[in-house]
Amino acid sequence: MRIRIKFSKSQAMRYTGHLDLFRSWERTFRRSGLPLAYSQGFHPQPRLNLACALPLGISSECEILDAWLECTLPLPQINQAIEVVLPPGLEVLGMDIIESQAPALQTQVTSAIYRITFLDDIPDLDERLQRINSADHLPRQRRDKSYDLRPLIEEILPVPTFKGGNQQLRLQLAAREAATGRPEELLDEIGIKFEATRVHREELIFRS
Amino acid sequence: MVLTPPDIQLKLERILPTVQKPARYTGGELNQVVKHWDSIETHVALVFPDIYDIGMSNLGLTILYELINQRSDALAERVFSPWIDMEAAMRGASIPLYSLESKQPLPAFDIIGFSLPYETLYTNTLNVLDLAGIPLFGTERREMDPLIIAGGHATFNPEPMHAFVDAIVIGEGEQVIHEIIDAYQNWKKSRSTRRNLLINLSSIAGVYVPSLYQVSYKLDHTVDRVEKLDDQANFPILKRILPYLPPPPTRFIVPNIETVHNRIPVEIMRGCTRGCRFCHAGMVTRPVRERSVAEILQAVDEALKNTGFEEIGLLSLSSSDYTHISELLQAITYKYNGKHLAISLPSLRIDSFSVDLMDLLKDSRHGGFTLAPEAATEHMRNIINKPVSTAQLLETAHQIYSRGWTTIKLYFMIGHPEETLEDVKAIADLCKAVLAEGHKTIGRRARLNVGASTFIPKPHTPFQWVPCDTDEQICAKQALLKQELRHRDIKLTWSDPQATLLEAWLSRGDRRLADVIFKAWKNGARFDAWQDQFNFDAWMKAFEDCRLETSFYTHRLRPLDEVFPWDHINTGVRKKYLLQDFQMSKDSQTRIDCRLNCFACGILPTFADLRRAYPGKSWSCPEVKSPPKREVVIPR
Numbered sequence: 001m002r003i004r005i006k007f008s009k010s011q012a013m014r015y016t017g018h019l020d021l022f023r024s025w026e027r028t029f030r031r032s033g034l035p036l037a038y039s040q041g042f043h044p045q046p047r048l049n050l051a052c053a054l055p056l057g058i059s060s061e062c063e064i065l066d067a068w069l070e071c072t073l074p075l076p077q078i079n080q081a082i083e084v085v086l087p088p089g090l091e092v093l094g095m096d097i098i099e100s101q102a103p104a105l106q107t108q109v110t111s112a113i114y115r116i117t118f119l120d121d122i123p124d125l126d127e128r129l130q131r132i133n134s135a136d137h138l139p140r141q142r143r144d145k146s147y148d149l150r151p152l153i154e155e156i157l158p159v160p161t162f163k164g165g166n167q168q169l170r171l172q173l174a175a176r177e178a179a180t181g182r183p184e185e186l187l188d189e190i191g192i193k194f195e196a197t198r199v200h201r202e203e204l205i206f207r208s
Numbered sequence: 209m210v211l212t213p214p215d216i217q218l219k220l221e222r223i224l225p226t227v228q229k230p231a232r233y234t235g236g237e238l239n240q241v242v243k244h245w246d247s248i249e250t251h252v253a254l255v256f257p258d259i260y261d262i263g264m265s266n267l268g269l270t271i272l273y274e275l276i277n278q279r280s281d282a283l284a285e286r287v288f289s290p291w292i293d294m295e296a297a298m299r300g301a302s303i304p305l306y307s308l309e310s311k312q313p314l315p316a317f318d319i320i321g322f323s324l325p326y327e328t329l330y331t332n333t334l335n336v337l338d339l340a341g342i343p344l345f346g347t348e349r350r351e352m353d354p355l356i357i358a359g360g361h362a363t364f365n366p367e368p369m370h371a372f373v374d375a376i377v378i379g380e381g382e383q384v385i386h387e388i389i390d391a392y393q394n395w396k397k398s399r400s401t402r403r404n405l406l407i408n409l410s411s412i413a414g415v416y417v418p419s420l421y422q423v424s425y426k427l428d429h430t431v432d433r434v435e436k437l438d439d440q441a442n443f444p445i446l447k448r449i450l451p452y453l454p455p456p457p458t459r460f461i462v463p464n465i466e467t468v469h470n471r472i473p474v475e476i477m478r479g480c481t482r483g484c485r486f487c488h489a490g491m492v493t494r495p496v497r498e499r500s501v502a503e504i505l506q507a508v509d510e511a512l513k514n515t516g517f518e519e520i521g522l523l524s525l526s527s528s529d530y531t532h533i534s535e536l537l538q539a540i541t542y543k544y545n546g547k548h549l550a551i552s553l554p555s556l557r558i559d560s561f562s563v564d565l566m567d568l569l570k571d572s573r574h575g576g577f578t579l580a581p582e583a584a585t586e587h588m589r590n591i592i593n594k595p596v597s598t599a600q601l602l603e604t605a606h607q608i609y610s611r612g613w614t615t616i617k618l619y620f621m622i623g624h625p626e627e628t629l630e631d632v633k634a635i636a637d638l639c640k641a642v643l644a645e646g647h648k649t650i651g652r653r654a655r656l657n658v659g660a661s662t663f664i665p666k667p668h669t670p671f672q673w674v675p676c677d678t679d680e681q682i683c684a685k686q687a688l689l690k691q692e693l694r695h696r697d698i699k700l701t702w703s704d705p706q707a708t709l710l711e712a713w714l715s716r717g718d719r720r721l722a723d724v725i726f727k728a729w730k731n732g733a734r735f736d737a738w739q740d741q742f743n744f745d746a747w748m749k750a751f752e753d754c755r756l757e758t759s760f761y762t763h764r765l766r767p768l769d770e771v772f773p774w775d776h777i778n779t780g781v782r783k784k785y786l787l788q789d790f791q792m793s794k795d796s797q798t799r800i801d802c803r804l805n806c807f808a809c810g811i812l813p814t815f816a817d818l819r820r821a822y823p824g825k826s827w828s829c830p831e832v833k834s835p836p837k838r839e840v841v842i843p844r
Contacts, residue, residue, distance in 0.1 A: 011234075011236050012231065012234040012235060012236030012237065012464060013236075013464060015224065015229075015230040015231040015464070016231055016464040016465060017465075020231075020464055020465050020466065023466075024462075024464060026516070026518070027515065027516030027517065027518075028516060029516070030512070030516035030517075030518070031513060031514070031515070031516035033513075038548055046548075056225075056230070057224070057225045057230070085516070087237065087238040087462065088236050088237070088238065089236060119221075119222075194225050195222050195223065195224075195225040195226050196222070
């Protein structure tokens, strides 16, 4: 059977990268005693699928995992078995049974929404964002490859700041397989260091 | 200013995103133990002075972590060395070194215990103390500073680190750690001086308090004698052992990132009866004590449930010598068949039995099959007491290739006593013969990896009298191997000669090396075990500044009556026995497995009372026949 788990990633787990997160889930299933399915072949791999890689240091309340089990079990039983063996920093928010033949998770995500909290006061934040909004192109380099950041920014939404609270921002970025906007790239573009912010992924938007 | 854990946490938020692998510095993994700090009497920091990725795989630390945290009156938390980038970030942000569990700065702990399994951690030890703001030298520590203790295989020669560590554990730590904590608690209640604490510790069996001993030297710079400065202090300092192995730890912390050994280590046996003359571990971990199959199986089962790891490492110094090895492997493979569990079995003997064992672990085949002949001629192998015939080695290689492995790894050492360039050439010839066996058996798919490390004559071994090869000798031997083993299907690796020399100086050093270590650290040496960080010049300059000759430590054939800097440390194996074994090596005489014939190394008389109290099969030594020594009772 194929199940879909919505989970959050927080605390120390924020600093666990995509491959290590995959490993954490494999170990969670192994601790649970649930019959996790493995691929065939010389190097069998656990049949787990993560929707969309989360950059290191970012917390989330909307991560999605597909997992294949070797037999069919009632969902509450699965949920119970997983809950008690989760590592700190991972929390299950929801679980569903999915059609075995449903398309791969990664192909279904289109966008992601991030909430950015600025740790320091940035008086000219609006102007900096204005420059991004009005630009036609934002050519950038990442890992020696050139790309245009502008079309990957789908929407920048201001968040009202309460008195004494930190400035915040909501950001919708493209999250398609070959076209993914990264929040830290946008922060760099407006001249703010990633470590002077807290970034949280609020929502993944799927193809309808 | 003293930072509190929340201060440290807040500062960390700003620097963690800027360093490589920030998960090294966060803690918060599954199975870590966090106790309520203020309600616990004694706080122990367990330090592995290298990065998280290495330290998390250290079994010794895991054992102590579990034992201390089982006490209701004590807690143990982990500390590792920050990597270069993190160290710079921490110094830049004035963050002291802190524990992963509760983010307490190191000076807030009562006891700081360093794990020192090898010598190239010494400068990192100094760096850890410095990053914590704790005085490096024991003599400079004040009443409120934590007690600094250390243990591990390197401390069987504790002298080079004598100035930096308050108390050093010689031997096995499982029981003595409790005695140290108890002594610390009693001392704290007594509100007595730091010196009194040290005196109290110095009489605990297996504990060496270096400041309570004085070393005098002869004109030729060798040790004249060692005297204790307090009546209570142990002399000699006899290593601590356990009568039997306690239940193994099973609640391993599960790292959120990859570490060097991402697996469940289960120690199936401690000690080794083979008596290889170069092997430090084989001499200092005697006697052999085995765990039962049932106990190991139960530990594996619990550990898998607790961690979800995909691999088990069955650890010992010589897997094929564990009495019930076949039974154990059969039980494990039967029980976990189809569960995608990898089982690793290090240190196999060179014979077909080992191939049969590995055959049981079908999944392990895509690794490679590792054999350690250590030397290439039968003569040389007799000298080092690892007698295997070349015919047997080639037959074993044939079996390995024919049963599905395509790669064999062969480990050799160059620089054995009496080794000539012919002996080194023989290594190359033997490698080619093994590969030829592979080509004959499976054709062009056959591969051979050759590891050639350099021999270091270690303290407490039969070779402790012999000199090390010089830099030039090592380079000439390595050049020969590189030239001879230039082959498409052979991959040769070797150890850096300068790194070998450093390890040799530190392992054979006396108390004067403490200043060298301090100066080398001042000159920027740290992470000496890392090739890309190793700073040989810093060490050479330190030796120069201290006006010490490196060759004094490593290139002298030592007179048979020389007093070694480590002679007051008693491993239970008599110096006379080591000398006798050394003489035998010169006549290329070998000794068989001492399970078959006890050679009276000294362990049995030294620990006769312990043996008598725990008779039976778990020790591989013969039973003690003599009656217990009775105390003379004078009738009234």
